[in-house]
Amino acid sequence: MSVLTTQKAGRGIHYSATGEREFQEVAALVGRNLADAVTLLEIYNPEIVRDVLRREDVIDGKVRESLSNHLKRFHLRQCSPEAGPIFVEMMGHLERVSDLCNNVAEYVRDLQ
Numbered sequence: 001m002s003v004l005t006t007q008k009a010g011r012g013i014h015y016s017a018t019g020e021r022e023f024q025e026v027a028a029l030v031g032r033n034l035a036d037a038v039t040l041l042e043i044y045n046p047e048i049v050r051d052v053l054r055r056e057d058v059i060d061g062k063v064r065e066s067l068s069n070h071l072k073r074f075h076l077r078q079c080s081p082e083a084g085p086i087f088v089e090m091m092g093h094l095e096r097v098s099d100l101c102n103n104v105a106e107y108v109r110d111l112q
Contacts, residue, residue: 016073046112
């Protein structure tokens, strides 16, 4: 994601206010899943496993919704054309990170 972040910042690209809010919301949830996955590597906690698995479902839904909302904003010309591909790719990367956290939670659970 760092290349995309650099491109976004270097070219002065900004998400719409709604796009930024959606991105930050997903990023925060993924950050929590990542922190919990690291915790699970250190100590098993079935409650944390459930949290990661539940959060992964929420993230998948929010990413789908955000991408759909982005297309609507794009067609209504409420966002810049340069921001669209970066937004879509960043959302995809966040979703993949969360998928990997989900995998860690499932593997740790299955080891128990």
